[in-house]
Amino acid sequence: MPRARLVSEMLAARAxxxxxxTAPAGFGKTSFxxxxxxxxxxxxxxxxxxxxxxxxxxxPHLLQHVIAALDQAMAAERRPGDLDTLSLPALLQVLRGVAGGLADxxxxxxxxxxxxxxxxxxAAVFKLCSEAAFARLRVVLISRGRPNFPLARLRLDREVRQIGVERLLFSVEETQALFGSSTRDTDWIAALAQRTEGWPMAVHMARVLSDEAQAAQDIWHGFATSDGDMGRYLIEQVISALPANVCDFLYATAALPAVSADLAAAVTEDPAARETFRTLADHGLPISVTDSGGQWIRYHPLLSGLLKEEAQRRGREPAGALTRAAAWFRDRGEIKTAVRHALLAGDAALAARMTEAEGGWRLIYLTARGGMSVFRQLSEHVAGIPLDRFPLTTLGLAVLFAKLGQLQAARHYLGLVTRTEAGDAGxxxxxxxxxxxxxxxxxSHLGPEELTGLEHDLATDRELGMxxxxxxLNLLSFNYLNQGRLQQSVAYGExxxxxxxxxxxxxxxxHLHIHIGQAxxxxxxxxxxxxxxxxLIADARTHLGAGSDLEAIGQVLQSELDVQRGxxxxxxxxxxxALAHVADHDVWFDILAAGLxxxxxMALIEGRFADGHAAIDEARGAARRRGLHRLRALCxxxxxxxxxxxxxxxEAQRLASLSGLGADRAHSRADNLLSTQLRGAVPALLWVRIWLARGAPERAADTLSTLTAMQAERLSTTRFVELQVLAIRxxxxxxxxxxxxxxxxxxxxRxxxxxxxxxxxxxxxxxLDTFxxxxxxxxxxxxARTRIAEIAPPTGHAVAADALTPRERxxxxxxxxGRTxxxxxxxxxxxxxxxxxxxxxxxxxxxxxxRTAAVTAARGRGLID
Incomplete structure (x- = not known):
């Protein structure tokens, strides 16, 4: 149904x-x-x-598809299916990166x-319409109802346009244009426009009936009823004139959300269905093509509703067609769509059985298969799933809820499996x-026995999936990193x-670049x-766009490396x-500890102690929000x-005692293992510094000696440098x-x-003076002098103009x-x-x-006026 006038108006000005x-069904919203x-x-x-x-x-599912649609429109390189595992904030950040790359x-x-x-x-769509980051994005919502987010600000900024029923109605001129090649005279067409009141569905159906040379009085029959009844009547008239094989095809596929020739052949179990599919467009039915290749169609809601009713009246239950469609999608490896059809058929157990056969929880990590979406669908139908028959699927629900931050639910589903599957080694x-x-x-940490169990599984189970x-290997890399066994961490990570x-x-x-790089x-x-x-940073930008969680993590760790180099x-x-970003997204203790x-x-090197206290305050807030007890202790x-x-x-000693870091804790092995506390001060290190500052080097030496004797694992390089510097002091x-x-x-x-x-x-x-x-x-x-001079140059070297911090200047x-x-x-x-x-x-x-010499030297080197 051509809408040249309205379309020209849309194309003439910037949206x-x-x-x-917005309009009810049958007003040609999608067509326009x-x-x-x-x-x-x-x-x-x-x-x-x-x-x-x-x-x-x-x-998240909506934004994943929005990103895919934008990538396709921009002819961007296809992203890996990994978007399926990203959180909502992370997906929004990816979208911001995509929008930032728009030239127009x-x-x-x-x-x-x-x-x-x-x-x-x-809420997500509203961000697309209102955030400055999406300023080049023009959003068009085609809907039966209005959006529920606030439009007032957009209206004030003249950034919203509404097209309703009045604009979508056919004018007499448009109706005449639609009947241009018809034998109907202009008076008849004008009367049609008046009787239908411009309702596009009625005009279209009347045009189809007119082509069938139906008598004018038959077309008018029923037009005095409501719009819904009128539409139903007209569609019934069109269907009644269809060949029997087309009608059978429509009734057999009515329950399907979308139809293709191959799917129709599988559902109807009739090879001739492919040819019938190709003739549908010849009959003027209200159907729309849903893909760029023209392989998939969807019936108009009015047509779909009528077909479903008639199919059921004829004894065709929708569950059969949907179940056969689910099997067809499963055989093609499209598990997400297969599960959706099984659930539409009301068979949650079938959906779980399919998921179980595909590896259950493993689907979440085979992201090209849409694993997170599969388990999101299943999570809404758990009541219909006998979970004791599908342990791998139940484990998938545990992983899903862990990723969603619902740890109690995750533990619940994990517990169901561990309680009911005892004795099944796999x-x-x-x-x-x-x-x-x-x-x-x-x-929480894995204990030695748990790590040994994972290694045993890796070594002995030859049937492990990839x-x-x-x-x-990932988990072993991560956990060996946290135990200070760094070479093993790198090996497992690679x-x-x-x-x-x-x-x-x-x-x-x-993710592995995070563990490997730290080790x-x-x-x-x-x-x-x-x-x-x-x-890590480059691949995150390539696959996820600028500003993703992984890029931010990479920036935090790169900053740690840069500051360590001076x-x-x-x-x-x-x-x-970067640290503010990761603190509220998908992150764990190591990264926040590195940032803090x-x-x-930096605060210690530059003497900006207030900045240091502010950083601790921010980190404590993140620890409280995320329940990270180790981060609270680090603060x-x-x-x-x-x-x-x-x-x-x-004050330092008083706070140490109040925080459980008193002098007695300096001799506790559990509190001072440097292999498991890779960053920050353990109690013994704090008390070495306190005794040095109090002029008690003997007590500092005893504490450092005790700390060193406690360590069973080899020290990391960062800890080795720290302990050597303290020993020198x-x-x-x-x-x-x-x-x-x-x-x-x-x-x-060394x-x-x-x-x-x-x-x-x-x-x-x-x-540095001591060195x-x-x-x-x-x-x-x-x-040795040469190596030491790299960090402590000999006296007499020039001081650069930027050598002093702003505070020192x-x-x-x-x-x-002359101030005191x-x-x-x-x-x-x-x-x-x-x-x-x-x-x-x-x-x-x-x-x-x-002090006098400092002023003279600073003036002589141009550091102050």
Whole structure:
């Protein structure tokens, strides 16, 4: 039904952010919007079309299909099916990245929007219409009802246009154009337009009946009734004139959401159905094509409703056709669609049986198969599933709810399997794996026996599927990382990448760069870690678009590496937004710990203690929201560490005692295992620093010795550097320069100091002075001096103009005015101890020992006026 006038109007002007086309069934909404869509494409303007259904009430599922539609419209490289595992916020972030790549407007048509209406789905669509990030996106909603999100602001901005019944009615001129080749005279057509009141469905059906040379009085019959009755009557008239084989075809396929020639042949069990399918368009039926290739069609709702009623009256129950369709889709490997048809047939047990046969929970990680969507559908029909017969599917529900953050439900479904499947070795192995997966979400560690069990499964079960094997390797990599067994972590991680890529689980493989990179960084191989993080960030942008969770994680870990190298410039601008992003998305303790300790390292190096306390406050909020008990404990220990560096020793000791970090805990092995606490201060390290700050090096030495003796596993490189620096500080405080020099030589030769200078710089400028003094002693090899000079250059080197932090420049300027420490503290709103800390940094950088000399040196080097 051509709508040239209305379509021309739409094409003539730039569309607003939102256009809403609303009318009851039979008003030609989809026909009009389709002509508009094709008009845009003919003008080489970018447009995307997405037909919605009830399954799109799930907001993540809706956004996955929106992204796919936009990618297709932009001729973008197809993304891997990994979008299926992303959270709603992550999908929105991917969409923002897609929208950010638009050079011009893109019109997105969402047909049958009323079928997808739910609060979460509408909230997501509203973001597309209102957020600045989607300014180039023009959204067209084609619906029987209005959207439920607020339109007031869009109206104020003139960014909404509504097309209702009045605009969709056929005018007399359009009706005459439709009957252009008909033998009907103009008076008859004008009377038709008046009798139908321009209702497009009635006009169209009358045109079809007119072609059948039906008498005018027969066409008018029934037009005095309501619109619904009129439409029903007209469709009945059209169907009654169809050949018998076409009618049989329509009744047999009426229950199907969409029909193709091959599906129809399978459902009707009649090879001739393919040819019948190809003739449907010849009969003027209200059907629409749902794909670009013209292979799939959908019946108009009025036609579909009438066909279903008549089919049932003739004894054709819809369940049979839907069940055969489910089997057809299953045989084609389209499990998500198969499950949907089984559920439409009212057979949840069949849907579960199909899912079980495909590996149950494994489908979630074979993302090209739509696994998350499968389990979302099943989760709404659990009451009809005998879960005891489908353990692998039940495990899939456990994984689904864990990913949705509903841990109690996840544990419930896992418990059902572990209680009812005892003795089935295969299911027990898969239950162990899912239990290990769930531990990632509730911040718990796997014990040695559990890890041994996973390794045993890996080594002995030759029938493991690729997904199962890949995830086992992934979990072993992650857990060995958290136990400090770094070489094993890298080895298992690299095997997992290969395995997951081989079975198409690209998203899972992408995650492995996180574990591998951290293990490389902690074990003293920062160059390889740099490569892992670069691949993570690049692949995340390629597959997920800019701004995804994985890109943010990569930026956090890259920032940790940069600050450890002493390359702080620009990190704050990158780390802050990335850490804020991951704190509210799909993340776990390691990443948040890396972000927090990096922020604290920068605060210590630059003396910005207030920034350090603010970072701890933010991290504590994230720990509370996400229930991460280890992150809360890390916040407490890092607060104590920060206060020690500020010189607030009494408060540091009091807070340590209140936080369960008192001096007695410094001798607890469980609290001080550095292999499992890869970042941050354990109690013993806090008390080594407290005793040093209090001038008690003997007690510091005893505490450090006890801590070292507790460690059963090899120390990570970062911990080795930290302990060596503390040992050097203790030896100097005890007046043992020889012992200090030996420790320094060991450090210089056993660690790549230039790559881990952050662990030295955070101890303060006095440590750099100590390194210079020790390196200058007789008997120190030149090679060692060279390595030490990389982080502590010899005295006499020039100080660059940007060597002082902004805060240090403020302080030296106030020094030049003759201000006292107390006055400086009042002016800059900091404690006297903090002023003293900055002065120590200043004296070290300027290589002076007095306030007057600092001012003179700063002026002489152009650092102040």
């Amino acid at each position: 607003p952010r939102l256009t809403v086309v 919007a389709g002509q508009w869509f094709r008009g845009l494409r003919e003008q080489c303007r970018t447009a995307a079309w997405l037909s919605l259904d009830t399954e799109h009430r799930d907001a 407007d893109l019109t997105l048509f969402l047909d049958d929007y009323h079928l997808a209406q739910s609060d979460p789905a509408e 299911v027990e192995r898969q239950g162990r794996l899912v239990h290990a997966l769930l531990s990632l979400y509730d911040d 997904v199962h094997r890949g995830l086992l 095997q997992s990448v290969r395995c997951l890529k081989d079975c198409g689980a690209e998203f899972g493989a992408l 490389q960084y902690l074990s003293g191989d920062p160059r390889s870690a740099q490569g892992s993080y670069a691949r 390359e702080i410039a620009g990190v704050t601008d990158r780390l802050g937004p 300790t990096t922020q604290l390292r 407490d220990s890092e607060r104590v560490r920060l206060m020690i560096s500020e010189g607030e020793l009494a 203790i030896a100097v405080a005890r007046g043992e320069p020889g012992a200090a020099a030996e420790r320094l030589l060991e450090l210089a030769y 660690a790549p100091l230039a790559e881990y200078r952050g662990s030295v710089l955070e101890e303060g400028p006095e440590v 210079r003094t020790l390196a200058a002693q007789d008997g120190v090899p030149e090679s 403020e302080i030296v300027a106030l020094l030049s005015e 420490n107390k006055q400086i503290g009042l002016d800059l709103e900091m404690s006297e101890n903090t002023v003293k800390f900055h002065l120590r940094n200043l004296f070290g950088k300027l290589e002076v020992t007095t």
